[in-house]
Amino acid sequence: MKRSLLFLGLSFALILAACNESSGDASSADGDWMPTKNIEIVAPSGAGGGWDTTARMAAKVLEEEGLIDQGIGVVNKTGGGGAVGWAYIATKKESPYNLFVTSTPMIDVPLNGQSDYDYTDFTPIANVIADYGAFAVKADSKWQTLNDLFDDMKKDPTSVTVIGSSSPGSMDHLKFAKFAKEAGVDITKIKYVSEQDGGELTALLNGSVDVFSTDVSEVVEQVRAGNIRVLAVTSEERLEGETISEFPTGVEQGINTTYINWRGFFGPKDLPEDALEFYEQKFKEMTETDAWKEIRANYGWGDFFMGHEEYQEFLKEQVESSKALLDELGIVR
Amino acid sequence: MGVMDGILEGAKVAFSFHGILFVLMGVFLGTIIGMLPGLGPITAIGVMIPISYGMDANMALVMMAGIYYGAIFGGSTSSILLNAPGVAGTVATAFDGYPMAQQGKAGKALAIAAVSSFIGGTVGVILLMLFAPLLATVAISFGPPEYFALMLLALTAIASLSEGSTIKALISGTLGFMVAMIGIDGQTGTSRFTFGSASLLSGIDFLVIALGIFALAEVFKLIITRNDIDSGPNKNIGSIRITKSELKEMSGPASRQSVLGFLIGVLPGAGATIASFIAYITEKKIAKKPEEFGKGSIKGLTAPETANNAATSGAFVPLLSLGIPGSGTTAVLLGALMVMGIQPGPMLFTEKPDLFWGVIISMYIGNIFLLVLNLPLIPYISKLLNIPRPMLISLVTIFCLIGVYGISFNTFDLYLLLAFGIIGYLLRLVSFPAAPFILAFILGEMIEQSVRKSMTISNGSFMIFLERPITLAFLIITVLSLALPPLLGMRKKIKSIE
Helix, strand or coil: HHHHHHHHHHHHHHHHHHCCCCCCCCCCCCCCCCCCCCEEEEEECCCHHHHHHHHHHHCCCCCHCCCCCCEEEECCCCCCCHHHHHHHHHHCCCCCEEEEEEECCHHHHHCCCCCCHHHHHEEEEEEEEEEEEEEECCCCCCCCHHHHHHHHHCCCCHHHHEECCCCCCCCHHHHHHHHHHHHHHCCCHHHECCCCCHHHHHHHCCCCCCCCEEEHHHHHHHHHHEEEEEEEECCCCCCCHHHHCCEEHHHHCCCCCCCCCEEEEEECCCCCHHHHHHHHHHHHHEEEEEHHHHHHHHHHHEEEECHHHHHHHHHHHHHHHHHHHHHHHCCCC | CCCHHHHHHHHHHCCCCCHHHHHHHHHHHHHHHHHHHCCCCCHHHHHHHHCCCCCCHHHHHHHHHHHHHHHHHEEEEEHHHHCCCHHHHHHHHHHHHHHHHHHHHCCCCHHHHHHHHHHHHHHHHHHHHHHHHHHHHHHHHCCHHHHHHHHHHHHHHHHCCCCCCCCHHHHHHHHHHHHHEEECCCCCCCCCCCCCCHHCCEEEEEEEEHHHHHHHHHHHHHCCCCCCCCCCCCCCCCCCCCCHHHHHHHHHHHHHHHHHHHHHHCCCCCHHHHHHHHHHHHHHHHCHHHHCCCEEEEHHHHHHHHHHHHHHCCCCHHHHCCCCCCHHHHHHHHHCCCCCCCCCCCCHHHHCCCHHHHHHHHHHHHHHHHHHHHHHHHHHHHHHCCCCCHHHHHHHHHHHHHHHHHHHHHCCHHHHHHHHHHCCCCCCCCCCCHHHHHHHHHHHHHHHHHHHHHHHHHHCCCCCCHHHHHHHHHHHHHHHHHHHHHHHHHHHHHHHHC
C-alpha cells in the first residue's frame, strides 16, 4: 500500500518536474561548475521510444545515485524524426541546463535533408550505449549464411525484399546497404520497404518480405522460438549473452564491415567548457554504476562510453561513411 | 507445465491482494486519463516506465494494461458529453453519443457506453483467453496487400457516413486524404506538403484533427448561436436506466461487434480506432433503420463502444503470444516489460505463465471494476452539462488546448488545432459531414503506404492483390458492398415499373 502511494506521488512529481522549464543562466566558477537549478533533458521523440527510455533511465540513475543534486526533467519534443527537438535545442545556445539524447539519426536525418541542424550545431557530451544491427530471415528460408543471400542478390538484387522500420536512407536501410555493398551487390537496386506501424516481423513471418534489417534486441526471442534465423550481426566480434553469442558476425563470413547504432547525450552549441567537463564526468560515473549496468542488461544495450573529444572524432567518421553510402544510393539531398 | 496449471498460476497473481489493488489503480488512472482529451495511455505508460523499474513485473504489467483498457473505457465520456474524443479510439462514439446527450439523454448514453464497453472488454478477454496462442497465426497472416484490401473495405464506409449527399461525403473524404499526405513519406523519405516547416515533418496528429473538427467546431457553433435558446447542450441528463427494449436493441451490435472488434484488434497496426469505425459502418449497413444513425441511435453508440474495448483485448494477442506490438500503446508496454527484465516474445507463454495468464485474468477483474466505477459516477460526471454555457465553452477550449499541447509540447500544433476548428465549423456550415474526413485521414496513410509496400514487393505487378486469398476475398466484399445496393435498387425499380 505504502509503495503504491509512493508510486502515485512519484508519478506526479515526475510530471511536475517535466513541466518545469529551465533556460540559460550559467553560474560558472572556474572549472568548478555545478548546476544550480533543474536540468532538462529533451527526448526528441514520443514517450516510450528508445530516446525517451534512455533519457528517463539516465535521469533516474543520475538523481537516485546522487550524481547530480538538481532535479532532472525529461521533456518530449516529438516530430520529424528528431528535427523538431533539435530545432528547439538550437534556440538554447550556451545553456548548460538543456541537454538532449540522440543517436544515429543525428547523422542520417540531416544528410537526408530533413533537418537544418546537424551534429555540429550542438555539443556532443558523452556517448553511453551502443546497439548492433542484425539481418534475419524466416527459419525455413533457403539462405543459411549471409553469403548465400548476397550471392543471390548479386545475380538479381530485385529478387529480394528487405524490410526495416526506419525510412529509406536511414539506419535499417543503410546498414543493410553497407554490408551488401561490401559483398559486391548493386545497392541501388535493393528493394527496401519501410514499415512504420510495427508490422516488420509480421511481414517477415508471413513471407511478404525476405529479409528483416533490425536491432539485435528485436530478434533474440524470435530465434529462441525457432521462428527466424539471424544471418549476421553488424558488430566486429560476436556479442555476449545466451542466444546472442550464436549469431555470426559479418566479418567472420568474410564481409569486412560493421555498423554501430550509438546513443549518447548532447548539449546546445557553445556549451561552456566547465559545464561540459561536469556533464562528461557525471555521465562517465553514471555508466559505471550497478543500477545503470542492470538497466543496460535488461534492454540489451551494449556498453559504449566515449568522452567529448573521442565522440567528436567518431561522429565525423560516421558522417563520412554514411554520406558515401547515401551518395551511392542517390539519396543525399 | 500444462495450460491449466498456467491459468492457475495466473489466477494466483490476479486474485492476490496486490493484483486486485494494482488493477484497481490501473483502471482508475486509465479512466481519468481517458476522460481528459489529449492525455492518452501512451504518454501515461511511457512516463511510468522508470517508476515501475524495480516493481514486481506481474503487478506493473497488470496495472499498465489496466491504464490501457481503462483509458479506452473512459474516453467515451468526453466524446458523449462534449463531442471531444478523449482518445483516438472513441471518435466514432461521438457520432451518436453526442446527439443523444443533446437530446437530454446524456445519462442514458453514458450508461449504454459503459455497458457496451464492459461487454466488449469482457468478451474480448474471454476470446483472448481461449484463443490467444491459436490466434497468433491470424495476427501474422496480414502483410501489406492484406492491409490494403482491409482498409479499402473500411473506406467504402465513406458513402455510408454521408448525411444525405454522397458527393459531399466524397469531397470531405478526399480532403481527409489530402491532409493525411502531409509529412515525410515513409517509402522514399521525401517530405511532402510541409512548406519547409519542421513541425509538419511527421504529419498532423490524429487528435489535433479530431479535437479541432469535432470539439472546437462545436465550441464555435455554440458561440455563434449563443443567442438561440434552443440550441446548445441540453442540460437535461435524463435517466441512466436502460430499459428492456433498449437492451434488446443493444444486444445485436454488442454481440457482433465484440467479436469483430476483437479480431481487428488482433491485427497489428489496425487497433481500436479502426475497429470502432468498421463496427459503426457494418451496423449501419445491416440496420433496419440506418437513417437513425448519427441522430442518437442506440445501435450507433453501442457498436463502436463495444468494438473499441474488444479491440483493446485483441491487441494483447500479438503482444503476449508473439512479442509483436500491434499499436503505439502496446509498443510502449513492450518497452515496459523489457525494463523489468522480461523479454517479450513467443516464449512468454511457456516461460512466464504467471505473467501471461495473470494479465489476462486481471482484465476480467479490471472490466468489472470499470463498470462498477463508472456507472455510479454518471450522474455526477454528466453534471458537467449544467455548467453555464460561457464556462463550458471555455472549459472545452482549455481541454482541447492542453490535450493538443500534451501530444508534442509544440505551440505550432495549437495553431493547427485552431485551423481545424475553423475548417470543421465551415464544413458544418455548408453541411459537409466531418466523419468521412476523419475516416479518410485515419485510413489514408495506411492505404497509401500498404499499396506502395505491396508494389515494391511485387516489382510493380498489381497481380499481388489478386493472388493472395485473403486480399482477394476482401476485394470481392468491397466490390459487392459498393455494387449491390444500387443493383438491388434498380431491380426494385424495374419490378415496380412492371
